[in-house]
Amino acid sequence: MVRQTPVSTLVLISGGGSNLQALIDESRRGLPIAIDAVISNEPQAYGLVRARDAGVATRVLCHRGFPDRQGFDRALMRLIDEFRPGLILLAGFMRILTPAFVARYRGRLFNIHPSLLPDFRGLDTHRRALAAGVRVHGASVHYVTADLDGGPVVLQARVPVLPGDSPEVLSERVLRQEHVIYPLAVRWFAEGRLVLGDDGRPYLDGQVLDRPRLLEDLTDRNQVV
Ligand SMILES: Nc1nc2c(c(=O)[nH]1)N[C@@H](CN(C=O)c1ccc(C(=O)N[C@@H](CCC(=O)O)C(=O)O)cc1)CN2
Numbered sequence: 602m603v604r605q606t607p608v609s610t611l612v613l614i615s616g617g618g619s620n621l622q623a624l625i626d627e628s629r630r631g632l633p634i635a636i637d638a639v640i641s642n643e644p645q646a647y648g649l650v651r652a653r654d655a656g657v658a659t660r661v662l663c664h665r666g667f668p669d670r671q672g673f674d675r676a677l678m679r680l681i682d683e684f685r686p687g688l689i690l691l692a693g694f695m696r697i698l699t700p701a702f703v704a705r706y707r708g709r710l711f712n713i714h715p716s717l718l719p720d721f722r723g724l725d726t727h728r729r730a731l732a733a734g735v736r737v738h739g740a741s742v743h744y745v746t747a748d749l750d751g752g753p754v755v756l757q758a759r760v761p762v763l764p765g766d767s768p769e770v771l772s773e774r775v776l777r778q779e780h781v782i783y784p785l786a787v788r789w790f791a792e793g794r795l796v797l798g799d800d801g802r803p804y805l806d807g808q809v810l811d812r813p814r815l816l817e818d819l820t821d822r823n824q825v826v
């Protein structure tokens with residue numbers, strides 16, 4: 602049974618918000634989520650402008666105002682819980698979250714990461730991929746756990762690394778794929794098709810995802826939102 606009621610959703614950002622914009626756009630085209638608020642740890646994040654232009658509530662919680670990571674995360678949890686979301690999406694959110702935070706939102710907390718995990722966890726992925734000489738790069742949607750960028754990956758998209766690519770050119774090629782796979786994975790969750798099992802493994806339509814689905818392998822392309 603595919604759930605149809607839009608899932609209340611919060612999106613956490615730190616920067617430009619292009620993935621946020623893709624989620625806003627797709628929610629207007631039928632993606633069954635209701636983005637109730639966007640929260641940024643950076644007051645100047647352009648994603649806040651995107652949210653306001655879309656009529657989405659915004660909140661700023663600057664991490665610099667807290668003595669430690671735990672204090673910031675406690676305040677962030679209080680703020681999030683005011684909205685009682687069914688889904689929390691990290692979209693260019695640049696803070697490592699504490700184990701208490703990820704435990705509270707287990708199974709309904711996702712991130713979009715600009716590499717083919719488990720390769721290139723962390724930051725600066727495009728420069729590192731070029732330095733490593735990989736021929737294929739890409740993006741991953743994963744559940745967020747205490748293991749930084751180590752949570753179960755549910756969907757990936759691959760892009761070629763071309764001769765002469767700079768980190769900026771490569772990041773744009775990856776970003777275009779991010780804007781496809783994030784809304785698709787979110788749709789799977791919002792429709793009740795994607796769950797995180799008690800065993801810590803992801804299940805799609807009742808079948809364990811023992812490896813990420815690849816966008817290019819999805820025969821039913823109209824699954825692509
Ligand atoms: N507990 C987890 N927290 C976060 C995860 C995760 O999987 N588990 N994903 C990251 C997203 N991310 C990469 O996709 C990422 C973001 C930030 C950092 C990082 O080193 N942050 C520094 C500050 C960097 C800065 O302010 O520019 C920090 O928090 O000290 C690494 C990976 C989101 N959180």
Ligand SMILES: NCC(=O)N[C@@H]1O[C@H](COP(=O)([O-])[O-])[C@@H](O)[C@H]1O
Pocket residue numbers: 614615616617618619620621648692693694695713714715723724725776779
């Ligand atoms: N480690 C987290 C991370 O690097 N996230 C990455 O930040 C970029 C900007 O996103 P945005 O345009 O959606 O703000 C995106 O490529 C996203 O994957």
